[in-house]
Structure formats: C-alpha cells, structure tokens
Amino acid sequence: MIDVTYLREGLPTRLMRFGLLAFILVLLLFPFIEMLSTALKPRSTLYAWPPAWFPAVPAWGNFLAIWSDVPLALYFWNSFVIAGGATALATLVGLPAGYALARFRFPGRQLFLYFIIGTQMFSPVVLLLALFLMLNAMALLNTHAALIVVNAAVALPFTIWMMTAYFSSVPVEIEEAAILDGAGRFRILVDHFLPIAAPGIATAMTFSFVNAWNEFLLALTFLSDAKLRPLTTGIYSFVGRYEIQWHLLLAASLVAIVPVFLGFLLMQRQLVAGLAAGGVK
Amino acid sequence: MSLNDVDQFGRFTGFVGLGHYISLFSDPQFIAAGWRTLIWTVSIVAITTVIALFLAVVLQQKFRGRALVRGLLLLPWATGLVIVSLLWRWMAHPDFGAIGHVVNAIGFPALRVEWLGNPALAFPLMIWVGIWASIPFTTLVLAAGIQSIDTDLYEAATLDGASQWRLFRDITLPQLRPVLAVSILLNVIFVFNSFPIIWVMTEGGPAGATDTLITFLYRKGFRFYDMGAASATSVVVFAILLGFAILHTRIMWRNVLR
Numbered sequence: 171m172i173d174v175t176y177l178r179e180g181l182p183t184r185l186m187r188f189g190l191l192a193f194i195l196v197l198l199l200f201p202f203i204e205m206l207s208t209a210l211k212p213r214s215t216l217y218a219w220p221p222a223w224f225p226a227v228p229a230w231g232n233f234l235a236i237w238s239d240v241p242l243a244l245y246f247w248n249s250f251v252i253a254g255g256a257t258a259l260a261t262l263v264g265l266p267a268g269y270a271l272a273r274f275r276f277p278g279r280q281l282f283l284y285f286i287i288g289t290q291m292f293s294p295v296v297l298l299l300a301l302f303l304m305l306n307a308m309a310l311l312n313t314h315a316a317l318i319v320v321n322a323a324v325a326l327p328f329t330i331w332m333m334t335a336y337f338s339s340v341p342v343e344i345e346e347a348a349i350l351d352g353a354g355r356f357r358i359l360v361d362h363f364l365p366i367a368a369p370g371i372a373t374a375m376t377f378s379f380v381n382a383w384n385e386f387l388l389a390l391t392f393l394s395d396a397k398l399r400p401l402t403t404g405i406y407s408f409v410g411r412y413e414i415q416w417h418l419l420l421a422a423s424l425v426a427i428v429p430v431f432l433g434f435l436l437m438q439r440q441l442v443a444g445l446a447a448g449g450v451k
Numbered sequence: 452m453s454l455n456d457v458d459q460f461g462r463f464t465g466f467v468g469l470g471h472y473i474s475l476f477s478d479p480q481f482i483a484a485g486w487r488t489l490i491w492t493v494s495i496v497a498i499t500t501v502i503a504l505f506l507a508v509v510l511q512q513k514f515r516g517r518a519l520v521r522g523l524l525l526l527p528w529a530t531g532l533v534i535v536s537l538l539w540r541w542m543a544h545p546d547f548g549a550i551g552h553v554v555n556a557i558g559f560p561a562l563r564v565e566w567l568g569n570p571a572l573a574f575p576l577m578i579w580v581g582i583w584a585s586i587p588f589t590t591l592v593l594a595a596g597i598q599s600i601d602t603d604l605y606e607a608a609t610l611d612g613a614s615q616w617r618l619f620r621d622i623t624l625p626q627l628r629p630v631l632a633v634s635i636l637l638n639v640i641f642v643f644n645s646f647p648i649i650w651v652m653t654e655g656g657p658a659g660a661t662d663t664l665i666t667f668l669y670r671k672g673f674r675f676y677d678m679g680a681a682s683a684t685s686v687v688v689f690a691i692l693l694g695f696a697i698l699h700t701r702i703m704w705r706n707v708l709r
Contacts, residue, residue: 183615187509188509188514190505191505191506191509191520194502194505194506195520195523195524197583198523198524198526198527198583198586199523199526200549201527201535201538201539201542201549201583202526204538204541204542204549205538208541216547217546217547220552220555221547221549221552223552283700284696284700290640290699295644295646295665295668295669296644296665296668296685296688296689298669298672298673299672299673299678299681380528380529383531384530384531384532384533384534385531386531386532386533386647387646387647402531402533402534405534406533409537414537414541416541419537420537420538420541423530423534423537423538426531426534427526427529427530427534430529430530431525431526431529434522434525434528434529435522435525438521438522438525441591441595442591442594442595442598443595443598444595445591445592445595445596446595446596446598446599447599
C-alpha cells in the first residue's frame with residue numbers, strides 16, 4: 171500500500187486528478203442511474219419527451235410485478251444451480267490439475283498446457299455448433315448438467331492457471347518433510363497447499379461464478395424449456411416481438427445484479443490479494 | 452467442414468476444396484468485418500488500459516470515500532454483458548433514450564438522432580460500451596499489480612525528492628510491465644471474442660455495417676445456415692486466436708512455470 175504523501179504535489183494537480191476521477195465515475199455510473207430511473211417509471215411515462223431524469227412518483231410496483239409476470243424466483247434458483255455447480259466442478263477439477271502442473275514433470279506437460287490455453291482462446295460462438303451437436307448426441311440438451319459442464323470448462327483454464335501459480339510458490343521442503351512424516355499426496359494437498367492457496371481459490375471461484383451467472387449464449391442455445399432458464403435468458407422474456415417492456419426488464423436486471431455485486435463487495439479484498447499473489451506477479 | 456459443402460442439418464454434400472475460402476475472401480463484407488474487428492479490439496483495449504491505469508493509480512492513494520469508489524467501480528462488471536447491452540440499447544433509443552436526453556440538455560439537440568441506425572455513430576458507441584464494460588476487470592488486475600510493487604522503492608524515491616509523476620514513470624510503470632502485458636493480452640482475447648454487445652445492440656447491422664468477425668460468423672451460421680462460410684470464418688478466427696495463444700503462453704505462463 172502506498173501512502174506516500176502529497177507533500178511535493180500542489181493543490182491544482184490534486185484537484186485535477188480528483189476532477190478526472192469524478193468525471194470517469196459519472197461516465198461509468200450514469201447508466202445505472204438511468205437503469206434505476208427507468209425501472210421506477212410507470213409504463214405510461216416510459217415514452218414521453220422530454221423524459222424525466224427521475225420519476226416524480228416512483229412506481230415501486232414494478233419491482234413486485236416482475237416476480238409475478240415471469241417466474242423470476244425460479245430463474246434465480248436455476249442461475250444458482252448452474253453457476254454454483256459450474257464453480258464447484260471447475261474448482262474440484264482445477265485443484266488437482268494445478269497441483270500436478272506445479273509439481274510433477276510428466277511427458278506431455280507442455281502439450282497439456284497448450285491444450286488448456288487453446289480452450290481459453292475460444293469464443294463460445296465459434297464452438298456453439300460443435301457443442302450443440304455433442305450435447306445432442308449425449309442427450310444432454312435441455313439439462314442443467316450441460317450448462318454446468320460447459321461453464322465449468324470455460325472457467326477451468328483460469329482456475330488451473332491460478333492454482334498452478336499458487337502451488338508453485340509452496341516450498342518443496344515442506345512437502346518433503348510431510349512425505350517423511352508418512353503423509354500421502356492427498357493429505358499434503360489438504361494440509362499444506364489449500365491454506366496457502368485460499369485467496370487464489372477464492373478469486374478463481376468468484377470468477378467462475380460470475381462468468382457462469384452472467385452467461386447468456388450457451389443458455390439460450392442449449393435450454394429451450396422455459397422452466398430451466400437462468401436469469402439471463404429468463405429476463406429476456408420482457409423483450410417481446412413488437413415491444414420491449416423496458417421498465418420491467420431493467421427492474422428485473424437490477425434485482426439480478428444484486429447478489430453478484432454484493433459478492434464482489436465482500437470478496438473485493440480477496441480478489442485483489444488473490445490476483446496480486448497469484449499470477450499477475 | 453470448411454472444405455466441403457454442408458447442408459443446414461450438418462450433412463456433407465460434396466467436397467469443394469478451398470472454394471469457401473475463395474468466396475469468403477472475395478466477400479467485401481468479410482474483409483470489412485476483419486478491419487472492423489481490428490479497430491474494435493485495438494481501440495477498446497488501448498483506451499480501457501489507459502483509463503484503468505489512471506484509476507488503479509489514483510485508488511492506491513488514500514482519500515475519503517475510496518472504499519465506496521472501489522465498490523462502485525465494480526458495478527459494470529457485476530452486470531452481465533447482455534444486460535449491459537440491453538441497457539445501452541434503451542439509452543440509445545432514438546426518441547426517448549437517455550443519450551438523446553443528455554445531448555439535448557447540454558446543448559446539442561442536433562445529436563438527438565437514431566444512434567444505432569447509423570453505423571458511423573453506432574460503432575463508436577458500441578466501442579464505448581466495450582470500454583465501459585472492460586474497465587472494472589482491468590482496474591482490478593492493475594490494482595493488484597501495483598499492490599505487489601515493493602513500497603520501499605517509493606519511499607526511497609520520495610526521500611530523494613521525486614515528484615508524483617516521476618514516481619509513476621520511473622517506478623510504477625516499469626514494475627507494472629508484466630502485469631500490463633497480462634491484462635492487455637486477456638483483454639485482447641475477451642474483446643476480440645466479444646459477441647453480446649454488438650449482437651444485442653445492432654446484430655451487426657444495419658446491413659452488416661457494424662459486424663466484427665464474430666458476429667459475421669454467428670449470422671452466417673445461425674441465421675443464414677451458410678455452414679460453409681461459417682466454418683471457413685471459424686478457421687480464420689481460429690488461426691488468429693492461435694497467434695494469441697502463442698503470445699499467451701509466452702506471457703502468462705512464463706512466470707508461473709519454471
């Protein structure tokens with residue numbers, strides 16, 4: 171942490187810097203003000219010129235209507251299942267993979283790495299058709315399992331990278347001492363590697379969860395059953411063929427952002443620490 | 452698949468050799484989409500990196516409300532890209548959108564136009580949305596990088612009487628180089644592959660005038676069921692990504708594996 175002072179810095183420079191900061195913040199946050207304002211407008215004032223910056227009488231009812239107009243609670247649950255499942259799977263696979271890459275020298279290690287990286291390169295769009303045919307052949311279309319597996323696969327390269335970075339930093343001596351004490355590989359992993367890698371694991375899990383939570387294209391392509399939809403495609407039901415119900419769409423979107431945003435706030439310190447100690451060094 | 456004719460059900464109907472590639476590279480829309488992808492990727496990544504670097508440096512200093520600013524900065528990231536794109540599409544609404552409202556309020560009523568119907572306005576707007584959405588992640592990575600710089604370096608330089616700007620230029624920037632490389636590379640991959648912003652806001656239109664290679668590919672494959680053109684585009688995209696992949700190993704995994 172730098173708390174080097176402003177001693178050598180004049181007031182104008184400081185003002186300029188914080189002015190610029192404020193300007194960027196306004197640019198970044200204005201859309202959210204607009205989002206909230208639209209979400210609180212009654213249908214009747216949605217299409218008015220000039221629009222109100224903020225509705226005079228906020229239509230709080232919009233935030234109730236979204237729960238009954240579409241099965242929003244169900245979409246929430248589906249998102250939790252998919253994002254939670256994908257995160258758990260990616261972590262379970264990523265931990266031993268990271269350990270192996272950090273510790274073992276095995277033939278094909280380099281090739282394995284290229285393979286992992288290769289998968290990270292691809293936009294889901296490029297793979298969509300192939301994935302669709304594969305899932306169809308395995309009768310996994312229209313299941314949450316399909317989305318859990320594919321989202322986990324998308325999250326894996328980053329998870330493995332993070333784990334490898336952390337595990338490489340554990341001194342080999344600790345491991346040797348543990349082996350002399352008769353501990354198995356699994357014990358060593360649990361006792362010595364997991365505690366050290368905790369911030370890295372937390373960071374990787376947050377990334378996996380957020381990406382799966384916000385994923386849209388895969389859910390749109392692989393789930394046609396309305397009851398299985400996660401929030402992202404579920405909210406899309408407010409986009410009608412002829413008209414978009416902007417006030418409800420944005421109200422539901424705001425509700426969908428809340429858990430992720432709260433998670434971010436809670437994890438923020440961990441995220442920065444995890445990134446700092448892990449790979450980005 | 453890119454070397455054969457394929458019908459819309461994925462059945463092979465005949466070998467055409469490089470035919471798909473020849474027609475692809477003589478398609479002006481494909482060439483234009485390629486150039487546009489370059490502009491898209493370079494401008495978003497460059498501007499994002501500059502803004503995020505500024506934010507990361509400022510946020511490293513203590514001031515009142517820093518925690519709040521840090522938290523709020525994460526908002527665009529917590530919002531999924533589809534919601535982000537829908538939100539901006541609403542703000543760009545020609546008659547009732549917030550963009551029209553703002554330009555009108557600050558004295559440019561002439562700009563209250565159909566932003567998304569005009570590629571000369573739509574594409575820059577979407578580039579801004581891309582920047583807007585990329586800033587939180589980039590700032591976080593760079594902040595992490597700055598945090599792991601040895602504080603002693605700054606203290607020593609401050610004692611020597613270095614100015615804030617000198618501290619940034621002579622310590623922060625060189626020490627941050629590997630982190631900058633990682634963040635730029637990751638952003639290049641994300642932005643190059645980015646699909647929702649353009650698809651939700653304009654679907655690459657009007658008439659393909661805001662297409663990147665990715666939306667071009669999606670429309671060929673999933674709208675026109677032109678599997679030949681789609682898979683040939685996939686292969687081209689794959690070749691470009693392979694180039695990124697090689698850079699990726701060089702930059703990201705070099706420090707992790709010895």
